[in-house]
Amino acid sequence: MAGPAAAALLELSNVTKRFGGVAALDGVTFSAAKGEILGIIGPNGAGKTTLLNCISGVYRLDGGDIRWQGASIAGMAPHRVARLGIGRTFQVVKPFQSMTVRENAAIGALFGSTEAHLPPRQAFERADEVLELVGLAHKSALPVTALTIPDRKRLEVARAVATNPRLLLLDEVMAGLNHVEIDEALEMVRAVHATGVTIVLIEHVMRVIVGVCDRAIVLHFGQVLAEGEPSKVLRDERVIEAYLGERYARQQRGG
Ligand SMILES: Nc1ncnc2c1ncn2[C@@H]1O[C@H](COP(=O)(O)OP(=O)(O)O)[C@@H](O)[C@H]1O
Ligand SMILES: [Mg+2]
Structure with missing residues (x-):
């Protein structure tokens, strides 16, 4: 501790x-x-x-x-x-509305924290990992607009975690x-x-x-x-x- x-x-x-x-x-x-x-x-x-x-x-x-x-x-x-x-979430959640859950999570990995940002294919692999981690894997193909409030918060966390903070x-x-x-x-x-x-x-x-x-x-x-x-x-x-x-x-x- x-x-x-x-x-x-x-x-x-x-x-x-x-x-x-x-x-x-x-x-x-x-x-x-x-x-x-x-x-x-x-x-x-x-x-x-x-x-x-x-x-x-x-x-x-x-x-x-x-x-x-x-x-x-x-x-x-x-x-x-x-x-x-240093990754963060925002109190007012603003996902990219026209994209799927998976695409939103991949954005985090594409513009991530590590020296080299991930290329698209790896960014999507990372997105799948973090969606699994936050319990959203089964909704990854849905448009963001279909998510409930708690799921939007999960996605916000997933997006931040995908940056590999x-x-x-x-x-x-x-x-x-x-x-x-x-x-x-x-x-x-x-x-x-x-x-x-x-x-x-x-x-x-x-x-x-x-x-x-x-x-x-x-x-x-x-x-x-x-x-x-x-x-x-x-x-x-x-x-x-x-x-x-x-x-x-x-x-x-x-x-
Ligand atoms: N961009 C800003 N412009 C002017 N005042 C602000 C701004 N952001 C926060 N404040 C003020 O700073 C104080 C702290 O706000 P904030 O950090 O949002 O509090 P909390 O997150 O604890 O509710 C409040 O009085 C708020 O009105
Ligand atoms: Mg606040």
Whole structure:
């Protein structure tokens, strides 16, 4: 398991990102160790998606640094960050509508992370592998438009995994899923992790964080409010006050 002595794959130090006068991220410091599943939680607007956008090069930092295996990647363009082996999903899923599931997955492999992008035939082989991994193999010939919401999320993960990342950033891939679908999605995350991929996942569902994460970080108003073993973090008084009280109450009511 990842401890302080484990090699950090990704390190953020004092990462700050402002939009106008608002600091969406305000001095965020943490690291992700090789092989771990790190969960990031926090209320809407806490800065979680901004954090992924900063790591993946979509946004430029206003302060601080991000290091990948010890070298700074701050200011690097998204395609270069991806090529280093940092894959991601998007909170708003946008598959290529006119293509099949298999073709969409192959896109990931065609424009993947590895030095040489895969030629088309191998890209389709890779697509078949990742569709099997995420449980979509039996739907690979369908048009994307025929997919249910949970299947679209699976495809989004497949597309990211097809790029062959060493680190995978997942942005709320389980939002809107029911209990059974969440269990299936947890299996999917475990299956991807078992292939040797380090995972940072943003989720709102506490069962996901406790069920699959080695460690959790709570973001609140762009700052790290708490960090540690998931079940311990979820019992932290400040976390309960800032966030969980309201959300737990809603989950108890079945919302
Ligand atoms: N592109 C943007 N332009 C302006 N404000 C933004 C932008 N992206 C995010 N924000 C603001 O930054 C804060 C954090 O947003 P976000 O990272 O999306 O939160 P979360 O993903 O935790 O819900 C919010 O106040 C949001 O309105
Ligand atoms: Mg978000």
